Amino acid sequence: MLDVIKRLYLMPTLFTLYIVTILLVPVNQSVLAYLNYLSDRTLAPISEVSTRQHVPDEKLPFISPLLVTTTLSKFGAGCPPETAIYVHGWNRDETEAREEFNRIQSSLDSYGYKIPLIGFSWNSKVLYPNATDNAVMNGPDLAEFMLAFKEECPNTAIRLVAHSLGAEVLERALINLNTDLATNSSNIGDDSKMVESVHFLGASINNNEVINDTDFGNAIESQVGAFYNLYNPQDDGLQFNQQLGNRDPLGLVGAPNGTITSSNYIDTNVAYEIPPFSDADGDGNVEDCFEEFSPVRVWGDNHCGYIGFRQPAGDKVIDDGAMDIVARNWMK
Numbered sequence: 001m002l003d004v005i006k007r008l009y010l011m012p013t014l015f016t017l018y019i020v021t022i023l024l025v026p027v028n029q030s031v032l033a034y035l036n037y038l039s040d041r042t043l044a045p046i047s048e049v050s051t052r053q054h055v056p057d058e059k060l061p062f063i064s065p066l067l068v069t070t071t072l073s074k075f076g077a078g079c080p081p082e083t084a085i086y087v088h089g090w091n092r093d094e095t096e097a098r099e100e101f102n103r104i105q106s107s108l109d110s111y112g113y114k115i116p117l118i119g120f121s122w123n124s125k126v127l128y129p130n131a132t133d134n135a136v137m138n139g140p141d142l143a144e145f146m147l148a149f150k151e152e153c154p155n156t157a158i159r160l161v162a163h164s165l166g167a168e169v170l171e172r173a174l175i176n177l178n179t180d181l182a183t184n185s186s187n188i189g190d191d192s193k194m195v196e197s198v199h200f201l202g203a204s205i206n207n208n209e210v211i212n213d214t215d216f217g218n219a220i221e222s223q224v225g226a227f228y229n230l231y232n233p234q235d236d237g238l239q240f241n242q243q244l245g246n247r248d249p250l251g252l253v254g255a256p257n258g259t260i261t262s263s264n265y266i267d268t269n270v271a272y273e274i275p276p277f278s279d280a281d282g283d284g285n286v287e288d289c290f291e292e293f294s295p296v297r298v299w300g301d302n303h304c305g306y307i308g309f310r311q312p313a314g315d316k317v318i319d320d321g322a323m324d325i326v327a328r329n330w331m332k
Contacts, residue, residue, distance in 0.1 A: 043105045044114040047071040049085075049145060050121040052094065055137045062141050064148035072152070075116045079153030082196065082330075085118045086307075087142070089164025089204070090131045091288070097121040099281055100307060104161070107308035107320035113327040115159075120145075122169060135165055139172020146177065150194065157196035159330065163306055164237070167203035167250070171216050174198075178219035194223045199326050201230050201306035203251035204241055210250060211259035221262040228329055229254060230270045230306065230322050236294040237303025271300030273322040275309070278302065280321075282310030 049067050053060040072078065088100045101119030108115060122138045124131045146158060162170040177194055198220070209216050210229070220227045231254045232238070238252035248256075254267040278296045279286050281304065286292060289304035296302050302309075308321040 043102070043109055045075045045116045046101055046105055046119060047074040047117070048098065048101065048119045048121055050094070051138050051141050052121060052123050055123060055134060055141060062144070064141075064145045065152070067145060068148045068152050071118055071149075079156050080116045081155075082157040082159060083116045083118060083149075084159040084161055085120055085142075085146070087120045087122070087160070087162040087166035087169045088124065089162075089166045089202075090124050090128060092121075093125045094121060096125075096281075096288075099283075100163075103281065103310065103317060104307040104323060106317040107323035108327055110308075110317055110320055111324050111327045113330065115330075120166075120169070124165065128165075131165060132168060135168035136172050138169045140176045142169060142173040143176035143180070146173065146194065147180075158194070159196050160198045161201065161326065162199075162203065163201045164204050164251070164303065167200050167205045170198065170200075171205055171209065174219040174223055175215045178215075178223050181223065193225045195225065197226045197228065197330065198224050199228045199230060199329070200251060201322060202232055202235050202238060202249075202303055203229065204238060204249050207248045207250040207253055207255055208259070210255050210265065212261055217260075217262070220265060224264060226329065226332075227265045228326075229265070229267050230273075230325060231267060232271045232274065232300045232306075233269065234271045234274075234298060234300030235303050236296075236301050237290045240290050240293060268325065270306070270322040270325055273325060274300050274302055274305040275319055276301055277305065277309050277319065279312065280304035280307075280309045282312050282314055284313065 047070070049071065051062060054062040086101060086104050088097045092100065097119065098121075101117060105117045120142055123134050126134065149156070149158065160170055174195070181194060210220065211217050229250055231251050233252060235252055238249040241249050242252060255265065276296050276298055278291055280302055281288065289302060291302070294301070306322045308317045308323055309319040310316065311318045
């Protein structure tokens with residue numbers, strides 16, 4: 001009799017769990033897919049370097065030589081001829097960062113450009129002022145990782161790509177490299193630039209930070225082979241940033257006229273590379289990129305579209321955003 005009572009008591013609970021499970025299946029599948037993105041063998045190799053347990057709380061040490069060894073083991077074929085390091089922007093947790101690493105790699109693969117990718121994952125899912133502070137503190141770690149990579153693989157061309165606030169991380173990394181590289185110059189070969197190329201995608205940093213004779217301007221000229229700033233005057237996220245911070249984001253307006261004399265700096269308007277699609281990562285959440293404030297209506301609106309667009313509620317990349325421009329620049 002007791003068993004019968006237990007079964008009667010459990011039936012409504014089990015039925016409720018069954019219904020909830022059915023309703024949650026698509027979301028769970030998406031989350032599981034995000035978690036498995038780095039092991040997707042249909043793409044060129046992807047490795048992840050994370051500072052989330054290091055900056056800003058210093059919970060774990062950041063050991064660059066070990067991270068380089070781990071990265072090369074994931075690549076599986078020794079030092080590659082070239083590698084790209086991608087730095088995500090503001091408001092991304094670990095899972096969302098991995099989605100971006102996969103999406104940029106998928107977009108490059110769809111264009112036919114195969115390159116081992118390193119995703120630099122940092123603690124950006126905090127209030128914007130705190131994320132800016134974290135970006136500044138992450139720059140030296142990224143610089144340290146690049147130096148360690150070059151020491152192990154001096155003939156590998158390093159390409160850097162950063163989206164939005166990730167540009168702040170790269171800025172600080174390049175400034176640190178330019179300051180410290182004298183003691184490491186023998187590791188990168190004679191007459192070589194430390195970095196083959198840099199691409200900023202919708203960079204949120206102030207546009208006057210790249211002008212001549214600034215710390216960053218000097219680092220660009222000294223340490224970078226070719227620096228491409230892909231800007232977009234229609235970027236709703238950067239327009240919001242401009243109004244909020246009373247400044248001109250580099251990714252919205254480009255460098256100030258007449259302030260750049262270095263031949264390795266190039267501004268390119270990519271508004272028409274970003275179609276008027278909403279929800280770039282296809283997860284159904286339009287709050288990721290300011291779309292709740294300014295819905296996508298025209299080409300260039302979507303701040304998250306530079307690295308490509310997924311089909312709604314699916315994994316397939318249906319548009320490569322501005323990554324075709326990046327790949328063509330790399331082919332030069």
